[in-house]
Amino acid sequence: MTKHGRLVVEDLHMTYKTAAGVVQAVRGVSFTVQPGEFYTLLGASGCGKTTILRCIAGLEAPERGRIVIGDQVVYASTERIVEPPHRRDIGMVFQSYAIWPHLSVFDNVAFPLVSGRRRFARQQVREKTLRALSLVHLEALAERPAPFLSGGQQQRVALARALVAEPTVLLLDEPLSNLDAKLRAEMRLELKNLVKSLGVTTLYVTHDQMEALTMSDSVAVMHDGVFVEEATPKDLYLRPHSAFTATFLGETNLIAGKVVGRAASDGLWCVDTRHGPVVCPRGDAPEAQDSVWVACRPEGVLVSAARPQGENIFPGRIMAVVFAGDQVTYRILIGEQMIHVKSDPFSSLQDGDAVFVQLPPERCFLLRRADQ
Amino acid sequence: MRLYGTLLILILAFVTRYLAFTTRLMHAAQLQIDKILEEAALVAGAGRLGTFVKITLRVLMPALLNGWLWVVAHAVRDFAIRLFLATSSTLLLANLIWGQWELGSMPMASAYMVVLIALVIVLVCVGRGRLGSGQEQ
Numbered sequence: 001m002t003k004h005g006r007l008v009v010e011d012l013h014m015t016y017k018t019a020a021g022v023v024q025a026v027r028g029v030s031f032t033v034q035p036g037e038f039y040t041l042l043g044a045s046g047c048g049k050t051t052i053l054r055c056i057a058g059l060e061a062p063e064r065g066r067i068v069i070g071d072q073v074v075y076a077s078t079e080r081i082v083e084p085p086h087r088r089d090i091g092m093v094f095q096s097y098a099i100w101p102h103l104s105v106f107d108n109v110a111f112p113l114v115s116g117r118r119r120f121a122r123q124q125v126r127e128k129t130l131r132a133l134s135l136v137h138l139e140a141l142a143e144r145p146a147p148f149l150s151g152g153q154q155q156r157v158a159l160a161r162a163l164v165a166e167p168t169v170l171l172l173d174e175p176l177s178n179l180d181a182k183l184r185a186e187m188r189l190e191l192k193n194l195v196k197s198l199g200v201t202t203l204y205v206t207h208d209q210m211e212a213l214t215m216s217d218s219v220a221v222m223h224d225g226v227f228v229e230e231a232t233p234k235d236l237y238l239r240p241h242s243a244f245t246a247t248f249l250g251e252t253n254l255i256a257g258k259v260v261g262r263a264a265s266d267g268l269w270c271v272d273t274r275h276g277p278v279v280c281p282r283g284d285a286p287e288a289q290d291s292v293w294v295a296c297r298p299e300g301v302l303v304s305a306a307r308p309q310g311e312n313i314f315p316g317r318i319m320a321v322v323f324a325g326d327q328v329t330y331r332i333l334i335g336e337q338m339i340h341v342k343s344d345p346f347s348s349l350q351d352g353d354a355v356f357v358q359l360p361p362e363r364c365f366l367l368r369r370a371d372q
Numbered sequence: 373m374r375l376y377g378t379l380l381i382l383i384l385a386f387v388t389r390y391l392a393f394t395t396r397l398m399h400a401a402q403l404q405i406d407k408i409l410e411e412a413a414l415v416a417g418a419g420r421l422g423t424f425v426k427i428t429l430r431v432l433m434p435a436l437l438n439g440w441l442w443v444v445a446h447a448v449r450d451f452a453i454r455l456f457l458a459t460s461s462t463l464l465l466a467n468l469i470w471g472q473w474e475l476g477s478m479p480m481a482s483a484y485m486v487v488l489i490a491l492v493i494v495l496v497c498v499g500r501g502r503l504g505s506g507q508e509q
Contacts (some may be wrong), residue, residue: 085415094408
């Protein structure tokens with residue numbers, strides 16, 4: 001249904017001039033979204049992700065850089081090309097939907113076909129609009145005035161409107177953040193399935209890790225106007241390359257250490273920490289004497305009352321137990337460091353128990369550490 | 373071009389008289405429109421003109437009508453402007469009333485007055501009705 005297109009952003013810089021001074025919102029960002037790919041910009045508020053999206057849409061003017069949508073160069077500072085938003089082949093869903101209150105659902109969705117880049121004959125407009133509405137399951141509400149819709153329905157209208165003209169690239173600015181938790185979980189799946197079935201190249205902006213991990217083909221973690229790391233959700237979570245990503249995305253236990261050298265076991269390296277020696281995979285090629293963090297996710301750590309077999313076992317004491325329904329979190333004191341462990345809720349360990357904590361080598365990873 | 377004694381000067385005078393108020397009113401109304409309604413239209417492919425005509429103006433319409441109604445209700449009673457600028461060829465209803473009253477013909481003056489009030493009531497009701505239905509939430 002939609003044409004495939006690539007989105008290329010090169011060396012984008014964007015600065016705001018405020019009363020307080022100059023703010024560098026985007027500082028040299030480059031990335032490519034392949035045709036049909038679902039690419040997410042993930043970061044906290046103020047990291048620059050929405051600014052990048054708005055620059056691609058043409059709603060903000062960058063300082064310098066290059067943006068190519070499909071075959072069209074829409075922005076190039078070196079060649080002084082700046083296409084206005086209405087000449088870019090995009091569809092966009094805003095965080096607050098931006099549904100026009102004076103039009104019906106049908107007219108809202110048909111607007112890009114009636115007043116947009118390419119005008120269509122009335123019959124075609126009708127067909128395309130109804131088809132877009134059926135994609136989001138809103139055909140029955142076509143004649144309803146826009147103000148009489150719930151939040152979730154408005155969001156679907158916004159989505160249908162963004163897709164009706166079959167754009168090269170679909171831009172989404174935190175579209176699910178105004179929905180309640182249950183609806184958000186439903187829409188995550190529906191949205192992903194919809195864009196995947198259409199094969200439309202999608203750029204998604206969010207601060208929600210769940211959305212980023214469950215929906216994306218690739219995720220770029222952003223901080224302070226730059227990309228920190230870019231990878232598939234699984235690689236980003238299980239094998240991050242930076243301490244920032246490891247602590248931003250989910251929780252991580254970090255144990256300071258110094259690389260000693262190869263361990264006896266295959267492919268594993270030995271790291272000296274204040275709790276004792278730890279073996280784990282080599283990861284980002286550290287050398288002997290390098291300062292590193294040994295990192296392990298709370299859900300990767302094993303805890304038991306009896307001493308288990310294997311590597312990386314440390315004795316400790318449970319200092320707190322937090323039951324969260326589908327999991328239980330222990331805070332365990334090892335030496336002088338507190339380790340967080342997520343375990344199954346059916347275990348019977350209590351506050352104050354003396355336990356053994358095991359960090360299975362294959363679940364650990366090494367991160368560079370700046371020397372103190 | 374002869375200005376004095378024509379309808380044009382009356383129009384100019386009334387516009388000048390009420391422009392300050394309506395400007396403030398429309399400015400306040402425009403501030404209330406979320407910028408993203410316009411941005412959504414731009415991204416959907418409408419140019420600046422299309423966005424203004426199809427979105428901005430239409431969303432501002434209730435405020436526009438409101439302002440117009442207020443001006444009409446006040447302008448129809450305005451005394452000073454018509455006193456100075458209306459002539460026999462550009463006679464206004466209020467002048468008729470004033471004329472009759474000066475002559476001492478109370479019944480005629482009252483009759484004209486009733487017509488004036490009825491006109492304003494009809495205008496306001498119709499205007500309110502249209503606004504009301506447009507603003508249902």
